Amino acid sequence: MKIGLIGFSTRNYIPYIEYYENIFKSNNISYECIFWDRFNSDNTKKKSNEYTIHVVCKPGMNKLRKIFPMYKFKMELERIIEKEQYTHLVVLTTVPGVLIWKKLLAGFKNKYILDIRDYSYEKYSWYRKIVEQLIANSYFTVISSNGFKTFLPQSDKIITCHNIGKNFSEEKEIGDLKKKEKIIIGFVGGVRYFDENCKFIQIFANNPKYQLYYIGKRNLDCDLEGYCKRNNIKNVVFKGEFKNEDKPEIYRKIDFINAIYGNKSLEVTTALPNRLYDGILFKKPIIASEGTYLGNVVDEYGLGIVININKPTKNIIEKFDKYINNFDGVNFVKKCQEFKEKIFFEQDNFLKHIRLFTSKIN
Structure with missing residues (x-):
C-alpha cells in the first residue's frame, strides 16, 4: 500500500501538504510526493520520497502556450503513478485531477482525496462536469473556502480545511x-x-x-x-x-x-x-x-x-x-x-477525515 500526493507546484507553495504527511508518518503509511517545478526545464528527478517534474509553464504565460507543458506534465504524472503502483492518491487542486480524471475514475474510485484550494477553469461547462464526477467519486473532497460552494456542485463529501499553519509562534498582542x-x-x-x-x-x-x-x-x-x-x-x-x-x-x-x-x-x-x-x-x-x-x-x-x-x-x-x-x-x-477557534474546529474535522482515509489503507 502506497499513497501518491500530487501537487501542482513546488513544495514551497503547498504548505498544507504537511497535514497529510504528518498523519501518514504517524501511522507508518508509505507515501511519495510529486511536485511540478514550472520555472525550470530538466528531466524528472527523484530525491528521497519526492519526485519533481521539470516543465516550464510560468504564471502569466499565454493560455495556448500552456497546452503543451500541461500535456507533458500529465504524461509524466501518469508514468510515475504507473511505475510506483500507488494504491491511493491525494490530488492537490483540480487541474491535475482533471488532467488524469479518467485514470482516477477507472482505478481509484473512493481511493483518492480531492483537495481544492482555488478556482481555476470552472467557467467551462466541460471542466465543471469533470470536477463534479471527481467529487462524487472521491473518498472526500476538501475546500479551503466556503465561498467555493458558489461554483461547485452540492455534495455531502465536501468538507472545509483552512490554509492556516501551526508551525509559527503566535503573536499575542499588537502595537498601538x-x-x-x-x-x-x-x-x-x-x-x-x-x-x-x-x-x-x-x-x-x-x-x-x-x-x-x-x-x-x-x-x-x-x-x-x-x-x-x-x-x-x-x-x-x-x-x-x-x-x-x-x-x-x-x-x-x-x-x-x-x-x-x-x-x-x-x-x-x-x-x-x-x-x-x-x-x-x-x-x-x-x-x-x-x-x-x-x-x-x-x-x-x-x-x-x-x-x-x-x-x-x-x-x-x-x-x-x-x-x-x-x-x-x-x-x-x-x-x-x-x-481562530472557529477555523480550528473545522481543521479538527478535516484531520479526522484524513485519519479515516488512512484507516482504510491499513
Missing part, C-alpha cells in the same frame, strides 16, 4: 497603530493582480504617512516596480522571494496586510488567501476588497478594513485614518482568537 509615525502596508506572497495593485499604489503614492512593501516572486505580467519607476513613486519597496520560515520576521515589520485582489472573477471573489491566516496568527489587520468573500469575512469578524479601490483616494485615506484612530489592539486580538 495610533502612535506609529509611518504605517507599513505589506503584500507578502506571489506578486500579481497588476491592475488592482496599481490602483492601490496610487492611493498611497508618495504619502509620507504610508509605505508599501511587496515581498515575493512576481508574475511575469505584474511589473509593479516598473510602474512605480515610470510614475516616480518613491514610497514603495520591492523585495524578492522569501522562505516560509521568514514570515514571522517579515510580519513584525508590517502594520497592515495587503490582500487586495479586486473582484473581477470567481478566482478572487470566492477564495480565502493565506494572508487571512497570517493576519490571525501574527495579529495584523487585513485590507480586503469589497464584493469578495474575504471582504465579507474580514467585515463580519472585525479582522481589518474593507475598501473599494475605485473610490476617490481622499475617501479611502479618510477611512484608513478613522480605522487607525479608533483601533483597539486588545479587542482586535480577541477577534482574531474568536475566528
